[in-house]
Amino acid sequence: MLRFDSVYKRFPDGTEAIRNISLQVPRGQFCVVLGPSGAGKSTLLRMLNGLSKPSEGSVYLGGELICDQSVQRLRKKVATVHQQFNLTPRMSVALNVLSGALPQVPHWRAGLGLFPASLREKACQLLDEVGLTPEHVSRRVSELSGGQQQRVGIARAFMMDPAVLLADEPVASLDPRISRGILELLHRQSRNHNTTVLCSLHQPDLAREFGDRIIAVNQGRLVFDGKPEQLTDKVCEELYHGALNHDHNKPVVAVPEFEPELEMAAA
Amino acid sequence: MMKNLSVNRDAKWHLDQPYNARHLLFAIAALLILAVTGSRMEVPRMVSETAQGVGYVVGLNDSSPVATGVKRIAESIWPLRISEEIEISRIENFDRNDLPWLSHVEVIESRTPHLNTETLQLEETVESKEVLVKPVGYLAHVLLKMLETLEMALWGTILAVILSIPLACFAAANYAPNRFIYNLSRSTISLFRAIPELVSALFLVLAFGFGPIAGFLALGIHSAGFLGKFYAEDIENADRGPQEALQSIGAGQIKTLWYGVLPQVLPQYVAYTLYILDRNIRMATVIGIVGAGGIGLELKGRFDMFNFDHVGTILVIIFLTVIILDQFSARLRSRLM
Numbered sequence: 308m309l310r311f312d313s314v315y316k317r318f319p320d321g322t323e324a325i326r327n328i329s330l331q332v333p334r335g336q337f338c339v340v341l342g343p344s345g346a347g348k349s350t351l352l353r354m355l356n357g358l359s360k361p362s363e364g365s366v367y368l369g370g371e372l373i374c375d376q377s378v379q380r381l382r383k384k385v386a387t388v389h390q391q392f393n394l395t396p397r398m399s400v401a402l403n404v405l406s407g408a409l410p411q412v413p414h415w416r417a418g419l420g421l422f423p424a425s426l427r428e429k430a431c432q433l434l435d436e437v438g439l440t441p442e443h444v445s446r447r448v449s450e451l452s453g454g455q456q457q458r459v460g461i462a463r464a465f466m467m468d469p470a471v472l473l474a475d476e477p478v479a480s481l482d483p484r485i486s487r488g489i490l491e492l493l494h495r496q497s498r499n500h501n502t503t504v505l506c507s508l509h510q511p512d513l514a515r516e517f518g519d520r521i522i523a524v525n526q527g528r529l530v531f532d533g534k535p536e537q538l539t540d541k542v543c544e545e546l547y548h549g550a551l552n553h554d555h556n557k558p559v560v561a562v563p564e565f566e567p568e569l570e571m572a573a574a
Numbered sequence: 575m576m577k578n579l580s581v582n583r584d585a586k587w588h589l590d591q592p593y594n595a596r597h598l599l600f601a602i603a604a605l606l607i608l609a610v611t612g613s614r615m616e617v618p619r620m621v622s623e624t625a626q627g628v629g630y631v632v633g634l635n636d637s638s639p640v641a642t643g644v645k646r647i648a649e650s651i652w653p654l655r656i657s658e659e660i661e662i663s664r665i666e667n668f669d670r671n672d673l674p675w676l677s678h679v680e681v682i683e684s685r686t687p688h689l690n691t692e693t694l695q696l697e698e699t700v701e702s703k704e705v706l707v708k709p710v711g712y713l714a715h716v717l718l719k720m721l722e723t724l725e726m727a728l729w730g731t732i733l734a735v736i737l738s739i740p741l742a743c744f745a746a747a748n749y750a751p752n753r754f755i756y757n758l759s760r761s762t763i764s765l766f767r768a769i770p771e772l773v774s775a776l777f778l779v780l781a782f783g784f785g786p787i788a789g790f791l792a793l794g795i796h797s798a799g800f801l802g803k804f805y806a807e808d809i810e811n812a813d814r815g816p817q818e819a820l821q822s823i824g825a826g827q828i829k830t831l832w833y834g835v836l837p838q839v840l841p842q843y844v845a846y847t848l849y850i851l852d853r854n855i856r857m858a859t860v861i862g863i864v865g866a867g868g869i870g871l872e873l874k875g876r877f878d879m880f881n882f883d884h885v886g887t888i889l890v891i892i893f894l895t896v897i898i899l900d901q902f903s904a905r906l907r908s909r910l911m
Contacts, residue, residue, distance in 0.1 A: 380824070394819070398837040
């Protein structure tokens with residue numbers, strides 16, 4: 308479903324955000340990306356919706372190369388849930404969710420705010436699925452709590468039946484109790500809609516609980532790839548402390564082969 | 575970075591006075607500029623004549639040109655002209671049985687002195703004429719002109735909004751389709767802002783003739799320069815998050831602007847537009863002086879005919895309108911922000 312082929316990303320200031328990452332994520336898998344801040348998690352995710360272009364190597368989505376010609380079309384299959392929710396403030400919950408289907412709506416309808424009935428019904432259904440009530444519909448998103456805003460963000464993400472959902476630290480600005488609820492929701496929604504999820508997280512315990520598979524990046528390199536039970540506390544410690552010490556010579560955590568039976572189970 | 579932080583341990587402590595030779599030079603240069611420009615602007619004469627005027631008012635000296643001038647204007651302005659008189663002989667198809675609302679007919683006797691060439695005496699001939707008196711006629715006329723002025727300001731603002739929205743989108747660095755269009759719209763906006771209303775109105779009067787068209791076009795073009803700049807800066811400074819969210823699903827530029835930017839900046843836009851409307855009303859009152867319609871045209875005409883009582887009425891109406899609208903728009907804006 309998703310494939311990274313020896314991908315590098317260098318920024319104009321010379322920093323290397325991604326160094327030689329190759330990765331395949333099969334359809335329907337909930338893949339958690341772990342790593343300290345600045346490890347390249349966001350950059351990795353942003354390459355899939357075309358907000359970041361690889362400097363070297365290629366990224367494929369459903370077998371199609373993401374390039375300038377295809378990116379606008381492929382973007383419609385990729386939804387994103389953001390750390391800061393990225394909802395439009397001062398706009399109602401309803402319009403925020405509906406805006407997730409904007410590429411499907413002709414300009415005149417979008418301009419007048421006249422979304423077709425099918426999309427409005429879908430928005431209601433999704434708002435119900437993410438646990439909001441009809442009274443939230445006409446409220447401004449800025450009046451909602453952080454957790455509720457992220458629920459709106461998730462509803463928006465599913466408006467176009469995405470094949471891939473990118474969750475860029477979806478719970479980093481929420482408290483632990485609400486974080487669990489949001490991840491449960493993401494997990495359930497992606498199962499129900501058979502969506503491939505690439506979700507970056509900071510918390511190893513949450514990663515172990517919700518991920519089908521966990522990968523870890525550090526300093527732009529893939530340093531771990533395995534099942535949740537393989538991510539022991541020792542591995543976590545090495546991952547995070549390795550980053551803090553900036554030890555380039557130290558060998559990274561072994562990357563076990565991804566096991567096919569898990570792939571089958573997820574599909 | 576590190577270089578700046580390095581500390582020379584051998585340095586001695588000392589605190590300088592806050593001024594040095596450069597400050598002194600700067601002060602001398604500033605004084606020179608003030609002295610030269612002040613004498614060119616006749617500031618000394620202004621001070622002496624104003625002082626003389628004040629002296630006259632408090633009774634210290636007997637005469638003052640400034641005070642005499644002010645007094646003459648004040649005397650001719652007061653009482654304000656409220657009514658309007660029209661000679662009946664000049665009204666076509668006058669019907670005594672059907673007078674306009676609130677008006678009546680009066681007979682006015684006017685005496686004109688003239689020299690009798692035989693007796694070499696000054697004689698007075700008494701002429702009586704019938705006039706139609708409208709007690710609030712002139713006030714009503716001025717209020718109508720004020721309404722026209724407000725309409726000019728309104729349409730100037732509408733034109734400015736229509737012109738500036740596309741200009742602002744192209745002049746916002748993150749939405750301009752390319753560098754050329756970006757620079758083109760930026761410079762158009764600057765150009766609009768650089769042409770004062772009174773100057774463009776002069777030329778527009780030549781093109782469209784006397785009347786409100788030239789007025790509201792001039793206002794619209796000038797204020798489009800301001801609105802375009804304000805709008806473009808707001809688009810650039812809007813929170814990127816929502817825009818990125820919509821771009822990442824492939825919503826396209828226009829829809830992203832509409833759903834990711836507009837809701838964020840709308841209250842600001844409304845506030846700016848109200849401010850521009852407020853400003854246009856003030857400007858519309860004077861733009862008529864060059865013939866572009868509204869109350870300014872009336873003001874200029876009356877001023878040139880030395881009808882200072884009429885001018886007084888016009889000034890009072892302008893003053894009251896501006897004060898009332900100022901209060902109104904200030905409240906509206908504070909509610910929106």
